Amino acid sequence: xxxxxxxxxxxxxxxxxxxxxxxxxxxxxxxxxxxxxxxxxxxxxxxxxxxxxxxxxxxxxxxxxxxxxxxxxxxxxxxxxxxxxxxxxxxxxxxxxxxxxxxxxxxxxxxxxxxxxxxxxxxxxxxxxxxxxxxxxxxxxxxxxxxxxxxxxxxxxxxxxxxxxxxxxxxxxxxxxxxxxxxxxxxxxxxxxxxxxxxxxxxxxxxxxxxxxxxxxxxxxxxxxxxxxxxxxxxxxxxxxxxxxxxxxxxxxxxxxxxxxxxxxxxxxxxxxxxxxxxxxxxxxxxxxxxxxxxxxxxxxxxxxxxxxxxx
Numbered sequence: 001x002x003x004x005x006x007x008x009x010x011x012x013x014x015x016x017x018x019x020x021x022x023x024x025x026x027x028x029x030x031x032x033x034x035x036x037x038x039x040x041x042x043x044x045x046x047x048x049x050x051x052x053x054x055x056x057x058x059x060x061x062x063x064x065x066x067x068x069x070x071x072x073x074x075x076x077x078x079x080x081x082x083x084x085x086x087x088x089x090x091x092x093x094x095x096x097x098x099x100x101x102x103x104x105x106x107x108x109x110x111x112x113x114x115x116x117x118x119x120x121x122x123x124x125x126x127x128x129x130x131x132x133x134x135x136x137x138x139x140x141x142x143x144x145x146x147x148x149x150x151x152x153x154x155x156x157x158x159x160x161x162x163x164x165x166x167x168x169x170x171x172x173x174x175x176x177x178x179x180x181x182x183x184x185x186x187x188x189x190x191x192x193x194x195x196x197x198x199x200x201x202x203x204x205x206x207x208x209x210x211x212x213x214x215x216x217x218x219x220x221x222x223x224x225x226x227x228x229x230x231x232x233x234x235x236x237x238x239x240x241x242x243x244x245x246x247x248x249x250x251x252x253x254x255x256x257x258x259x260x261x262x263x264x265x266x267x268x269x270x271x272x273x274x275x276x277x278x279x280x281x282x283x284x285x286x287x288x289x290x291x292x293x294x295x296x297x298x299x300x301x302x303x304x305x306x307x308x309x310x311x312x
Contacts, residue, residue: 003195006188010181011211014051017177018215022047024170027162046246049239050178051212053247058182059204060255065123066201066264067189067208068257072247073268074209076111076240080275081303082210083217084236088296090224095233095289103237104280106139110244111276115269122259129252136245185211201261205268205310233283233291240276271306278302 025047046053052075056068087093096103113135117128124132189203216239251257259265282295 001195003188003191006184007192007207007211008188010183010185010188011214013177013181014055014185014212015181015215017174017179017181018047018051019174020170020177021050021174023162024167024172024174027167027170030161031164031167046242049242049247050174051181051215052243053250054178054182055185055208055212056247056251057254058186059200060251060257062186064186064190064200065257066199066259066261067186067204068251069118069248069259069264070201070204070268071208071212072243073264073272074205075213076243076272077205077275077303077306078209078213079216079236079240079243080279081299081306083213083220084233084291085296085299085303086217087220087224088291088299089293090221092290092292093233095283095291097289099234099237099283099289100280102143103234103241104276104283107237107240107276108273110135110241111273114244114248115273118259118269119265122265124248124252124257126253126256129249129256132245132249132252136242136249139241139245199261199263201259201264201268202310206307233279237279267309271309275299275302275306 052071056071059065059067059071110132113132114124117124117132185208189208190200192207193200193203216236220236248257278299282298283289283291
């Protein structure tokens with residue numbers, strides 16, 4: 001099936017492109033002598049969100065806003081219900097205190113702002129996209145000034161300095177791969193939706209969102225198997241914050257996103273808010289600031305329920 005091959009090829013290119021863009025962006029930042037904390041907060045975060053951003057922007061520009069929204073909403077649900085769940089089934093995670101001071105409250109605030117903007121007129125306008133980006137900027141400034149320990153640092157295996165030609169090559173190849181991957185993925189996703197008689201929203205919130213969450217899942221599983229504690233609940237929550245404020249904010253600035261599928265407002269947004277809200281009691285029960293395999297089972301069951309209600 002041509003459409004299926006387009007989706008698979010697009011996902012592969014997005015993953016490879018995002019990885020190359022990350023290496024190039026970090027390498028360039030280090031050559032410019034930008035502090036590591038700034039790199040971790042801005043360059044790394046934006047680069048790892050590049051696949052979602054490119055896909056959502058491409059979908060919105062091509063006239064498929066439900067695919068753009070479904071991609072981000074589904075990615076946020078998958079980050080907690082799938083990526084975090086599978087990670088917890090492998091081993092427990094200790095949760096930093098910044099979780100309830102910074103990470104979780106900001107994720108809920110970003111989710112609620114997105115919900116309010118969308119519920120008011122069923123769209124995200126350019127003005128609302130600008131507000132979301134403003135909130136992200138304020139959040140980054142707050143982290144820089146008061147919560148530096150909450151910042152995800154540059155990966156430890158990143159070389160201190162790369163040759164300029166290699167940095168530029170990574171940036172160029174990463175950009176081309178992301179563009180090509182988004183073209184293939186959006187075309188394949190729309191084609192699959194037409195073949196199976198489902199909406200772009202369903203394809204976006206399942207196939208596309210899980211695909212763009214594969215890098216986070218792979219990194220988390222590898223880290224847990226190697227017993228590396230660099231992965232944390234805060235990392236995944238931070239990814240959700242960037243997905244909402246950066247990906248949707250920038251996409252709305254490029255092309256306003258108007259939803260036409262009522263299920264996004266009547267169902268999907270509430271699943272996103274619900275699983276985000278569920279994280280808080282799971283962190284404190286039964287043992288404070290630690291999540292284990294039981295929490296992973298709960299999250300996986302919730303994610304299964306989400307997929308069931310979406311696909312039936």
